[in-house]
Structure formats: C-alpha cells, structure tokens
Amino acid sequence: MKNKISIxxxxxxxxxxxxxxxxxxxxxxxxxxxxxxxNARIYTVxxxxxxxxxxxxxxxxxxxxxxxxxxxxxxxxxxxxKRLYPGxxxxxTSLGLVEVNSLPETQDYMELGKVTPQMxxxxxxxxNAVAIPVTRVSxxxxxxxxPRGGYFPGTAALIQLNGxxxxxxxxxxxxxxxxxxxxxxxxxxxxxxxxxIQKEAEKAVEEIDAIWEKASTYxxxxxxxxxxxxxxxxxxxxxxxxxxxxxxxxxNAAKDILSALEWVKDKEIDxxxxxxxxxxxxxxxxxxxxxxxxxxxxxxxxTRKSNAYDSSYANASVLQKAGVKVTIRTQDTENVRNLPFxxxxxxxxxxxxxxxxxxxxxxxxxxxNVADKxxxxxxxxxxxxxxxxxxxxxxxxxxxxxxxxxxxxxxTNRHIRLYQEFLDREMKPEN
Amino acid sequence: xVRKILVSIIILTLFIGTSQAQEIEKGDxxxxxxxxxxxxxxxxxxxxxxxxNGIIHQIxxxxxxxxxxxxxxxxxKFLMPGIIDAHxxxxxxxxxxxxxxxxxxxxxxxxxDPFDIGIYRALAxxxxxxxxxxxxxxxxxxxxxxxxxRYGTFNPDExxxxxxxxxxxxxxxxxxTRVHGRGKNLQxxxxxxxxxxxxxxxxxxxxxxxxxxxxxxxxxxxxxxQVPPTFNSRLETLLDILDGEIIIHCHSYRADExxxxxxxxxxxxxxxxxxxxxxxxxxxxxxxxxxxMGASVFSDWWAYKFEVYYSTAYNAAILTxxxxxxxxxxxxxxxxxxxxxxAAKTQRYGGLSDEEALALITINPARQLGIDQWVGSIxxxxxxxxxxxxxxxxxxxxxxxxxxxxxxxxxxxxxDKTDQRLKVDPEETLEPMFLHADHINCMSDVDFYFTGFGRxxxxxxx
Numbered sequence: 070m071k072n073k074i075s076i077x078x079x080x081x082x083x084x085x086x087x088x089x090x091x092x093x094x095x096x097x098x099x100x101x102x103x104x105x106x107x108n109a110r111i112y113t114v115x116x117x118x119x120x121x122x123x124x125x126x127x128x129x130x131x132x133x134x135x136x137x138x139x140x141x142x143x144x145x146x147x148x149x150x151k152r153l154y155p156g157x158x159x160x161x162t163s164l165g166l167v168e169v170n171s172l173p174e175t176q177d178y179m180e181l182g183k184v185t186p187q188m189x190x191x192x193x194x195x196x197n198a199v200a201i202p203v204t205r206v207s208x209x210x211x212x213x214x215x216p217r218g219g220y221f222p223g224t225a226a227l228i229q230l231n232g233x234x235x236x237x238x239x240x241x242x243x244x245x246x247x248x249x250x251x252x253x254x255x256x257x258x259x260x261x262x263x264x265x266i267q268k269e270a271e272k273a274v275e276e277i278d279a280i281w282e283k284a285s286t287y288x289x290x291x292x293x294x295x296x297x298x299x300x301x302x303x304x305x306x307x308x309x310x311x312x313x314x315x316x317x318x319x320x321n322a323a324k325d326i327l328s329a330l331e332w333v334k335d336k337e338i339d340x341x342x343x344x345x346x347x348x349x350x351x352x353x354x355x356x357x358x359x360x361x362x363x364x365x366x367x368x369x370x371x372t373r374k375s376n377a378y379d380s381s382y383a384n385a386s387v388l389q390k391a392g393v394k395v396t397i398r399t400q401d402t403e404n405v406r407n408l409p410f411x412x413x414x415x416x417x418x419x420x421x422x423x424x425x426x427x428x429x430x431x432x433x434x435x436x437x438n439v440a441d442k443x444x445x446x447x448x449x450x451x452x453x454x455x456x457x458x459x460x461x462x463x464x465x466x467x468x469x470x471x472x473x474x475x476x477x478x479x480x481t482n483r484h485i486r487l488y489q490e491f492l493d494r495e496m497k498p499e500n
Numbered sequence: 501x502v503r504k505i506l507v508s509i510i511i512l513t514l515f516i517g518t519s520q521a522q523e524i525e526k527g528d529x530x531x532x533x534x535x536x537x538x539x540x541x542x543x544x545x546x547x548x549x550x551x552x553n554g555i556i557h558q559i560x561x562x563x564x565x566x567x568x569x570x571x572x573x574x575x576x577k578f579l580m581p582g583i584i585d586a587h588x589x590x591x592x593x594x595x596x597x598x599x600x601x602x603x604x605x606x607x608x609x610x611x612x613d614p615f616d617i618g619i620y621r622a623l624a625x626x627x628x629x630x631x632x633x634x635x636x637x638x639x640x641x642x643x644x645x646x647x648x649x650r651y652g653t654f655n656p657d658e659x660x661x662x663x664x665x666x667x668x669x670x671x672x673x674x675x676x677t678r679v680h681g682r683g684k685n686l687q688x689x690x691x692x693x694x695x696x697x698x699x700x701x702x703x704x705x706x707x708x709x710x711x712x713x714x715x716x717x718x719x720x721x722x723x724x725x726q727v728p729p730t731f732n733s734r735l736e737t738l739l740d741i742l743d744g745e746i747i748i749h750c751h752s753y754r755a756d757e758x759x760x761x762x763x764x765x766x767x768x769x770x771x772x773x774x775x776x777x778x779x780x781x782x783x784x785x786x787x788x789x790x791x792x793m794g795a796s797v798f799s800d801w802w803a804y805k806f807e808v809y810y811s812t813a814y815n816a817a818i819l820t821x822x823x824x825x826x827x828x829x830x831x832x833x834x835x836x837x838x839x840x841x842x843a844a845k846t847q848r849y850g851g852l853s854d855e856e857a858l859a860l861i862t863i864n865p866a867r868q869l870g871i872d873q874w875v876g877s878i879x880x881x882x883x884x885x886x887x888x889x890x891x892x893x894x895x896x897x898x899x900x901x902x903x904x905x906x907x908x909x910x911x912x913x914x915x916d917k918t919d920q921r922l923k924v925d926p927e928e929t930l931e932p933m934f935l936h937a938d939h940i941n942c943m944s945d946v947d948f949y950f951t952g953f954g955r956x957x958x959x960x961x962x
Contacts, residue, residue, distance in 0.1 A: 171805040200803060253933040263930040322933050346935065370834050372933050374617045375919040378624040378837070403803035410841065413896030462896045464844035467851075484802075487782065488814035488850065492821060496786040 097479040099231055102144050103127045104477065106456065109148035114155055114430045115445035124153060126452040129475030134448055148456055151469060154426075155446050156210025156229075156453040157461075158433040159408045160363040161343060161398030164204060164212050165194035165228065165238075170402065179218040184280055186245050187305035188223030190214050194235045200403045202482035205230040207406035208455040208468045211240055211443060213398070213433075220277055221306070222246050225317065227437050229453065231473040242437040244317045244341070245309045249329045250274050253322035270325075274332065281336075284310050315339040317363070321372065323350035330358050341436060343398070346372045349384045352391035361436055362388055365398035367411040379418055385428065386419030395420075396436055397428040413462030422462065451475070524650070524658060526554025527884075527907030530565045534574035534888065539581055539862045539877040542855075549579060551884035554906035559880055572902065578892055580858065581878050582628025582885030582905065583839050586796040586865035587749070587776045587829035589633060590618040590647075590836060591659060595944035596635035597642055601680050601688060601697045604668060604737035606642035608632050612656035618833045619651045619659075620920045623911040625837035626887035626900040629661065631829075631869055633776075634669040636751035636942040637679040639688060639697040641669035643737065644749060646869055648885070649903075651910050652922065665870040668741060670698070670750035671942075672757040674807050679946055695760050702768050705738035741770065747793065747870055748773040751942060753807040755783035762791050774868040776829065779811040785822035793868050794825030798835075799842035800849070816860060817850020827865035831942060844894040857894055 104126040111119040111134065123138040124131060168175035177193035194214060204212070210230055216223030227242035228235070250273030252266055261269070284306035290297050291307060308314045320329045321344040333340050342348075343363040348355060355362060369381040377383075389395040397415060399408050408429055416425035434444025442451045452475040459466035471478040529551045536544040536559065550558040550565050565571075589595050593611040597603045612632070622630060628649050634642035646664035653659065672694050681689025688694040711729040718724050740746045748765075752758050752775050762784075765773050771791065775781060778795040779802065781788055788795055797819070802811035812818075819826040828843050830836035843861045846852040852860075866876025874883050884907040891898040903911035 169803055169806050169809050199809075251933075254930045256932055256934050259932060266930065321935060347933075368834065368838065370621075370837075370934060372935065373931050374921055374934075375924075375931060377916065377918040378621045378920070404800060407800070410845075410896060414838075414841075417897040417899055460896075464841070464896060465847040465894065467848065483810070484812040484814060484849070487810070487812040488818060491782045491785070492814075492818050494783075494786060494822075496790075 097481060099473070099476040099478050101129065101475050102477065103132075103142070104452075104472070104475075105138060105140060105143035105145045106148050106153060107138075107140075107145055109456065110152045111446055112152055112154045112426070113446045114426060115447055124446065124454075126472060126475050129452055131446060131448050131450050131452050131454075134446065146456070146470065151456050151458050152461075153446060153454055153456055154208065154461055155430045155444055155450075156455060156471070156473065157208050157408050157412075157429045158227075158437075158443065159209055159212040159399055159401075159405050159429070160396045160433045160436070161365065161400050162212045162214050162405050163217070163402040164200060164214050164230075164405050165196070165198050166190060166214055166216070167402045168195065168198055168200075178216050178222075180216065180223065183219035184221050184302050185216075185219060185223055186221035186309070187301045188216055189226065189243075190216050190223060191226035191228070191235045191239060191243075194226070194228060194238060196232055196234060196238055199483055200405070201230050202479075203403070203484055204405045205471055205473070205478055206468060206480050206482055206485070207409065208457065208461050208471060209405055209408045210453050210455070210471060210473050212405060213242075213244070213437070215246055217246075218248075220248060220250075220273070220280065221302075222248065224305070224314070227439065229473050231476050231478060240437075240443070241439055244315045244437075245305065246343075247277075247316055247318045249318050249320040249325055249332070250277065251320075251322055251325050252328065253325060270328075274328065277332075280306070281310070309338060312338055315341060317341045317343050319343045321346040323347040326351050327354065330354060330360070333358075333360070344400075345388070346381065346384065348393070349380060349387040352388050352393060355388065356392040361394040361396065361432075363396045363398050363433075363436070364388065365411055366400050367397060367414045368407070382414050382418035385415040385425070386421075389420055389424055389428075394432060394436075395424075395428050396432045397425070409462050410464065416462060422460070425462070524554075524906065525908055527904070527909070528552055528569045529572060529884070529904065529907050529909070530563070530569045531572045531574050531579055531886070531888065534577050534579040535892075536878055537578060537580040537858060537893070538879065539855075539858060540879060541877075546575075549878065549886070551886075551904070551907040554884055554908070556878060556880050556882050556884050559878065572888070574888055576890075577901065578889040578898075579878070580626075580887055580889065580893055581862045581876055581882075582887055582903065583626045583861045584827075584865040584869070584871075584876060585622070585627050585630040585830050585836050585839060585861075586774070586827045586868050587633055587831045588622075588630035588836055589635070589831070589942070589944070590622055590630050590833060591616040592632050595942070596637040596946050598635070598637035598679050598946040601638050601676060601686065602640040602701050602734060602738075603634075603638050603642050604640050604701075604741075605733040606634065608634055608642060608645045609660065612645065612647070612659055614651075614653055614656050614659055615922045617921055618836070619649050620911070621833070622836045623649050623651055623903045623905075624900060624913075624916070625839065626889070626893070626903055627830075627836050627839055628885040628887070628903060628905045629866075629869075629871070629875060630836065631667065631749070631865075633749065633942075635944060635946070636669070636671035636675040637946045638669075639671060639676045639680075639694050640701055640738070641671060643668050643746070646871065648905050649910065650905055650908070651920075654922070661871065663871060663874050666740070666746040667749050667869065668737065668746050670748050670752075670761070672750065672752045672761060673754060674805060675751065675943060683946075691754075691757050691760070694757065695764060698761070698764055701738055702742060702764075705735045705742060708732060708735040709739055742768055744770070744772055746772070747868075749776050749796070749868075750774070751776050752781075753777055753779045753811075755780040759784050759787060762787055766791060772870075777808075777831070779808045779815060781824070782812060782815045782818035785819050785824055788819065789823040792824075794827065794864065795819050796827040796829045796865065796868060798831070799828050799845040813845065813849040816846045817852055820846075820852060820856055820860075821850075825864050825867055826860055827868055828860045829865070840889075840893040840898065840900075841896065844896070847894065854892075854894055
C-alpha cells in the first residue's frame with residue numbers, strides 16, 4: 070500500500086513538474102526508480118532503429134528493451150512519437166573546472182609548471198557548477214573534463230553530469246594529457262622567424278624526450294623492484310609508459326601531426342590524438358597509423374587564411390572517410406550543450422547523421438573503455454539516455470527527459486528558471 | 501619639359517576620371533522556382549525572383565525575363581534575404597581608440613580593411629551586411645560603419661553601405677570601468693561613473709552648442725570683439741546624437757546599467773538607441789520594448805565573464821515575446837559564418853516560430869541599423885542581397901549555396917576556390933595558424949593596458 074502511494078505521488082510529480090517548480094522553496098531533485106519508457110523510437114546506435122518499442126530502466130541499468138513490456142509497478146512514461154538516444158558524450162571540455170571564464174579565482178584547469186601529469190581534473194570538478202544542469206538538459210550526459218597548459222597538464226576524467234561528489238560523477242576513465250610542441254606560427258601576435266619557431270619546437274620535443282626517458286627509467290626501476298624516490302610526476306608518467314594509462318596528445322597543425330606520428334612510432338603506448346584541426350591535410354597518414362582522433366570544435370574558424378572556409382566543418386568527415394576513428398568534442402565549458410550542433414555541422418558537411426551520432430556516443434565510449442556501460446542503448450548498459458521529440462541535432466527539437474545512471478534528471482536549470490521568472494513581468498506604473 | 505608636364509596632366513586626368521567613374525557594381529539575375537522566404541510576407545512556394553540592376557525587380561510565378569539575364573535554377577532550394585549582423589568587427593584594421601572614456605570623434609570608416617578574409621567567410625554563411633563597430637573600451641566609443649560585403653574590391657569605400665545612417669558605439673559595465681578606472685585610474689571606475697561620464701558628455705555638448713549660438717548671434721555685428729568657439733568634432737558628434745541623427749548601439753550586459761541608460765536617454769530626449777549583447781535584457785524587456793529600438797543579443801553566450809553569469813539562452817525569446825525588436829549578432833569572425841544557426845537556437849530555447857527566428861537576422865537588425873527600407877526582406881524595390889540554401893535555413897543540415905549583394909554573386913559553393921585571399925604577403929615564409937581562441941573581439945587593441953595582470957583575460961571577452 071505504502072509503495073502504491075509513493076508511486077502515485079511520484080506519478081503526480083511527473084505530471085506536474087513545471088507547476089511544482091514554481092512552489093516557494095520547492096527543490097526538484099534527481100531521483101532513481103523503475104521507469105518504463107513506452108512506445109518510443111529507439112536509436113540504439115549499436116544496431117538498428119527500433120520502432121514502437123519499450124525500454125525498462127531498473128537499478129540504474131537498461132533492464133529490458135522490447136515491444137509491449139508489462140507495466141507492473143513501474144513508473145510509466147509515454148514516449149509515443151518521441152525518440153530515445155544514448156546520452157551524448159563530449160570528449161573534450163573544461164566543464165566543472167571553470168565557473169566564470171574571466172575570473173582567475175574560478176579557474177581550476179591549470180597548475181603551475183610544464184610537467185604536472187599527476188594533477189587530477191576530477192579533484193577540481195565542482196559538482197554544483199551552474200553549467201552542469203545547463204549542459205545536461207541538452208542530452209549531453211557525459212563529458213571528458215581536462216586540465217590545460219604546459220607539456221603534461223594533468224589527468225583528464227570522464228564524468229557523468231549528475232552527482233553530489235566528484236566520486237559520484239566519476240564515469241570510470243582517466244587519460245594523461247600531453248600538448249605536442251607546435252612548429253606552427255601562432256596567430257597574429259607571433260613575430261618569431263620561421264627558423265626560430267622550428268628550433269624552439271625541436272628543443273621542446275627534446276625536452277619531452279628527456280622527460281619520457283626519465284619516466285621510462287623510473288618505470289624500469291619500479292618493474293625490477295628497485296627503490297625509487299617520491300617523484301609524483303614520474304610515478305604518474307611511468308603508468309603511461311607501462312601502458313596502464315592512455316596518453317591523449319593535443320596536436321593541431323598538419324606539420325605537428327606528422328611530427329607527433331613520428332614521436333609515437335616506437336613507443337608501445339595507447340595514444341589518442343586530440344584537436345587535430347588540420348587533420349584533413351594528413352588524413353591518410355593518420356589512418357595508416359591507426360590512431361583514433363578526438364576533433365573539435367567543429368564550429369570553429371579555419372586554421373589559416375588560405376584554407377577553405379568550411380575546412381573546420383568538414384575536418385571530421387574527411388578523417389572519418391579516410392578510415393580514422395573519429396570522436397567529436399566542443400572544447401567548451403559553459404556551452405558544452407552545443408555538442409549536438411557541432412556533430413550536426415559535421416554531419417551536414419559530409420559525415421552524415423549516422424556517423425556523426427556515433428562520434429558523440431559509441432566511439433567515445435569505446436575510446437574511453439566504457440562501451441560496456443555507455444554509448445548505445447543495449448540491455449545491461451547504464452540507463453544514461455534521453456527522450457527527444459525529433460532529431461536531437463536539429464535546434465528545433467526539444468529534449469523532454471534525460472536519465473543518467475537511472476536517475477530521472479530534473480529538466481530545469483538557471484537559464485530555464487530565469488525564463489520562467491521573467492517572461493512576463495510588470496512594469497513600474499506610470500505616474 | 502612642357503611635353504612631359506602635358507603627359508603627366510593627361511595621365512593624371514585619366515586616373516582621376518577612372519576613379520570617379522568607379523560605380524558600385526550592380527547585377528542582374530533570375531532565380532527560378534525557389535521557396536522564397538520573404539520575411540515580411542511569409543514563404544512563397546515555387547516562386548521566381550528577378551533582380552535587375554541590383555534591385556529586386558519582380559517576384560512572381562513563371563516570370564518572363566530577357567535572355568541575357570543569368571538564370572539560377574533554385575528548385576527545392578530556399579531563398580532568403582541576405583543575413584544582417586548588427587554587431588561585428590569584420591573588415592576592420594583597428595577596433596578600440598581606448599585613450600579616453602569618450603572618443604565620439606573617431607570613425608571606423610577610416611580603418612576599413614577590404615582584404616579581410618572574414619568578409620568572404622561571412623558571405624559563405626549568407627551574411628551580406630555587417631555593422632562594423634568600434635570596441636567597448638569607452639563609455640562613448642567611436643562611430644561605426646555599416647558595410648556591404650562586396651568582397652573583391654581593393655577600395656575600402658566600396659564596402660560602405662552609403663544609405664545607412666550614422667551609428668555610434670556606447671559601452672557600459674566591466675569594459676569601460678576596467679580600461680579607464682582600473683587600467684588608468686580615470687573615471688569611470690564603477691557603473692555610477694559610467695552614467696556620470698555619459699551625462700557630462702551630453703552636458704558639455706549642450707554648452708558647446710550654446711557657445712556657438714551665442715557666437716552666431718554676435719558674429720556679424722559691427723564692433724564684435726568676441727572670438728568664435730573652437731570647433732570640436734567630439735562634441736559635434738554628441739550633438740548629432742542629441743539631434744537624433746546618430747543611432748546609439750550600446751554594449752551592455754546587466755539589467756541595471758541598461759535601465760540607467762534608458763533613463764539617461766529619456767532625460768535627453770533620445771529614442772534612437774539599440775542595446776547590444778544585452779544579456780540581462782530579458783529582465784527589463786518591457787522597458788526595452790517601450791523606449792528603445794531594441795536589443796541585439798547572442799544566441800547562447802554566457803559565463804565568459806561575471807556580468808554575463810546570470811544570463812539565459814532564452815533571452816531572445818523573452819525579448820521577442822515582450823515586443824522588443826530583437827536581433828542576433830555575432831561579434832565574432834566565427835559566429836558571423838552561421839548566424840542562421842544561431843537564430844535557430846531560439847527555437848530550442850523559447851520555441852520561436854520560423855518567422856520570428858528568421859526576423860532576428862534579417863528585418864530586425866535592418867530596423868536597428870536604420871536600413872530596413874532597403875534591405876532585410878525580399879520585396880520588390882529592395883536591394884538584391886540574397887542567399888540561397890539547399891535546405892530550410894533553420895535546419896542544422898542547411899548549407900548556404902550562393903550569396904548575392906546588389907545582384908552580384910560573391911559566393912558560390914560550387915565555385916569556391918579554397919584559397920580566397922585577395923592578397924598574399926610576399927615576405928611571409930610561414931603562414932600563421934589561428935586556433936579557435938584567436939577571435940577578433942570588442943576588447944581588441946586595449947590589452948596593452950593590462951600587461952600587469954593577465955592578458956589571458958582577453959581570450960574570450962566581449
């Protein structure tokens with residue numbers, strides 16, 4: 070009986086969310102339950118699209134997918150005419166690490182020093198960052214959040230956009246980041262000569278080689294049971310050398326990509342290239358090397374004045390067609406919600422909707438070794454998914470409900486509350 | 501010797517002759533069988549648009565045109581008016597004259613750069629007109645210039661939209677108080693100071709006017725021993741604002757500062773004012789609707805600085821539903837390439853109709869720039885600034901195919917030749933690479949004031 074009442078209460082809550090949101094002091098929290106999503110068009114991503122199909126969420130997982138699943142005591146959500154997608158994954162952001170971009174005291178993405186691989190992004194993720202609810206109502210449920218700066222800025226973490234502590238947000242993946250030294254002339258301010266730029270880049274690679282050598286030595290000593298001093302930078306890099314942690318290398322200019330390919334050649338490590346803004350110039354080489362790529366932002370200027378106006382839009386498609394495994398990122402903080410639009414532009418400029426969809430779902434899940442939990446709608450995977458009334462790449466489409474790990478996410482945030490408060494406002498009466 | 505002089509004179513005359521004869525190029529084109537999105541008169545299905553000498557001559561079905569008019573088969577495609585960006589810094593060689601809290605005398609007209617590749621990229625996104633603005637360093641900045649994207653000319657004057665009225669940049673809040681107050685220890689240091697600077701400027705202009713009036717009364721009198729006042733182009737400009745000859749476009753974010761300037765304008769009888777960025781405009785939407793020429797906003801930018809922390813992507817929708825003339829602008833060399841997409845976001849955030857969303861980047865910015873009688877919609881008699889899309893322009897999958905200004909085609913996706921630069925520096929051995937952080941923005945040319953604390957402040961700063 071008690072159970073029934075609580076179900077009744079919850080259903081009322083479901084039906085009247087907007088109303089409840091306006092009650093003074095009312096707080097809407099994410100809550101877990103058994104949800105039966107009835108009669109949806111299911112975009113599984115991993116296999117075909119399922120028409121008129123139900124999806125059952127139980128204990129945070131997708132418990133069943135099929136037609137006419139029994140309603141039992143589940144909270145039923147009618148999904149007729151709507152679509153279900155796996156939660157979108159942004160493979161490169163600063164979400165949670167920055168609150169207001171121009172205020173240094175709210176920037177936690179950069180630590181002092183060029184070599185700080187052991188700095189953990191997850192430590193500095195603010196679970197209550199205002200941008201998090203702003204992001205997740207768009208269907209972006211999971212992001213890689215990254216430190217920046219120097220040769221080895223730190224360790225990125227995959228987080229899901231629900232939870233009260235960083236631990237609760239942890240989606241179970243880490244990658245050590247590296248910025249590959251650039252031999253490109255950096256924008257308008259760079260007044261160095263071509264020779265100087267080349268020399269400085271080569272010197273930087275030498276420095277990185279020396280660091281790498283040190284880390285390898287550290288690893289070898291450890292492996293052979295030798296004593297090592299407390300040296301957290303090297304201890305962490307040693308885990309990359311050993312292959313325990315993957316290395317994500319940020320590299321953008323075509324020339325630098327070729328150098329980076331050369332650099333990773335004899336290193337038996339798990340590597341992903343990120344950025345890769347000029348990948349379209351060396352797509353075949355990337356494909357041959359079999360290195361996966363995280364590229365973006367797609368909505369970005371061409372890297373050079375001489376490049377085609379649409380080179381950034383088309384980059385992901387060129388890479389994908391050359392056989393590179395492509396994942397898309399926004400490289401944003403407060404507007405990670407635009408991930409589906411970045412994917413949409415990539416789709417329009419050659420990639421096609423299906424591949425672009427994979428580039429923000431299944432591909433990143435595979436890249437981050439979490440494809441057993443995320444990236445597609447399959448029984449046994451996490452119930453991290455969303456309900457939309459159309460193609461989620463289209464701006465016109467409304468995202469109706471998001472679930473993260475089986476939690477029903479409140480479809481509100483500060484942007485929406487401001488809308489509700491100010492849409493209709495009285496003016497000061499005239500005297 | 502005489503012969504030499506004579507030859508020089510002839511050459512000189514020829515040169516002057518040709519430069520005077522330089523007329524803005526206008527074109528003819530017949531765009532057949534398109535979905536014509538007129539903006540002011542709905543969508544007309546399977547309709548022809550005949551452009552004659554740069555003007556939309558006729559709109560209708562199965563029009564008969566002379567054989568020499570180039571024909572574009574637009575079957576299944578969407579034709580809309582060229583997109584208008586009410587806040588841009590494209591094609592400018594300088595942005596801020598940050599030397600004083602008031603610099604009304606400077607003109608962006610003097611720093612037009614016709615070689616900026618950004619013009620071509622804007623055309624490739626369907627944007628045909630941009631409002632090239634002074635930056636936001638000063639409470640009263642310089643005079644802006646409205647440009648038509650006639651890419652290819654080497655002559656800066658040919659980019660100017662001659663018909664457009666004069667406009668001027670104002671700026672409130674963090675930028676002027678940082679540059680002058682914090683940067684140079686000059687008023688304004690706070691939002692109180694910004695109001696004072698603007699009011700003092702107008703008062704000084706009125707005194708200046710009185711001194712001229714006094715002079716004009718006595719100047720022809722016999723035995724007049726007075727000296728005339730000194731001509732001051734800064735105060736002349738402020739007087740022109742007070743006389744309603746110049747439209748103010750004001751960089752602003754917070755509701756209180758917007759409300760302040762509305763009140764100042766009311767006190768001085770100014771109604772030609774548009775608020776730009778205006779992230780908290782939604783909080784004073786009824787006032788904006790009643791007292792101003794509207795608000796020009798970002799679709800979704802927020803949190804890049806503190807004064808935009810309490811923003812909402814629903815801003816454009818709230819403003820529109822409150823009857824404010826609303827436009828969406830770029831303020832960015834990147835966004836200017838897809839304003840149609842920025843406009844589409846108002847359908848996600850606030851559910852605007854197709855008509856309302858497209859007005860945000862066409863007729864509404866045209867009204868805010870005072871050019872709506874010539875551009876901003878597809879109507880007979882208007883200038884033929886047009887863009888043809890393969891799909892509905894509010895769809896994420898839409899790609900601009902061709903763009904015309906004055907009936908001349910300046911962009912064609914099929915004929916795009918990759919490198920579209922007009923000039924290449926012969927001494928350049930290494931072409932610079934620009935990653936996304938390198939946008940031109942409102943605070944360009946002022947960072948030298950801040951070598952002491954964090955140039956990175958300007959990475960993403962408007």
